[in-house]
Amino acid sequence: MPSIQLTPAQRKEHRADAHHLDPVVMVGGDGLTGAVKKEIDLALNAHGLIKVRVFSDDRTAREAMFQTLADELNAAPIQHIGKLLVLWRPMPAKVKVEDEDRMPGPRDFKVLKYSKRGGQRPEVKTLRVLGNQRLTAGGQVKRSKTKQTSVKKRSQT
Secondary structure, eight states: OOOOOOOHHHHHHHHHHHTTOOOSEEEOTTOSOHHHHHHHHHHHHHHSEEEEEEOOSOHHHHHHHHHHHHHHTTOEEEEEETTEEEEEOOOOOOOOOOOTTOOSSOEEEEEEEOOSSTTSOOEEEEEEEOTTEEEOTTSOEEEOOOOOOOHHHHHHO
C-alpha cells in the first residue's frame, strides 16, 4: 500500500506533537524482521504517532527502513532525524461493545466484613447501590453530595 501523503503544514504539526515522545520500538542489529513490523503496527494502532529508534550506523539503510515501514504499514513518514524515525497513521475508530446484560439502575455489590477476632469467618453482605450513591472502601454506602449554590444565587431564585 502507498504511504499517506501529508502537506508540509500537517507534517510540521505532527513533528511538534512527536517532540516530547519517547521511542516505542527499537530496531536492533537484525533489522526489520516480521516481529518488529508487527510491533510497529500495533504501536501505530494504539498511539497513532510513534518514534522508532534504529541501532544502525548506516544512514542509507535507515532511510530505506523508513520508506519500507511507511509503505508496508500505510503510515505517513513524518521525520528521520539521526537514528530516530517518526511515523504517523490515523488511529482506527474504536468499536463500542454493546453489553445487552448491562442496564442502568441499582447495582448489587458483595462486601466482606472481617471480624475483629482473627479466627472467625468474614461476614458477607450484599449491598444495593443506586445511581446517586457510591460504595466507600470501608463498605459503607454514601450518597453523592448536592451541588452547592452560592448565597447570591439562592437569594435570586
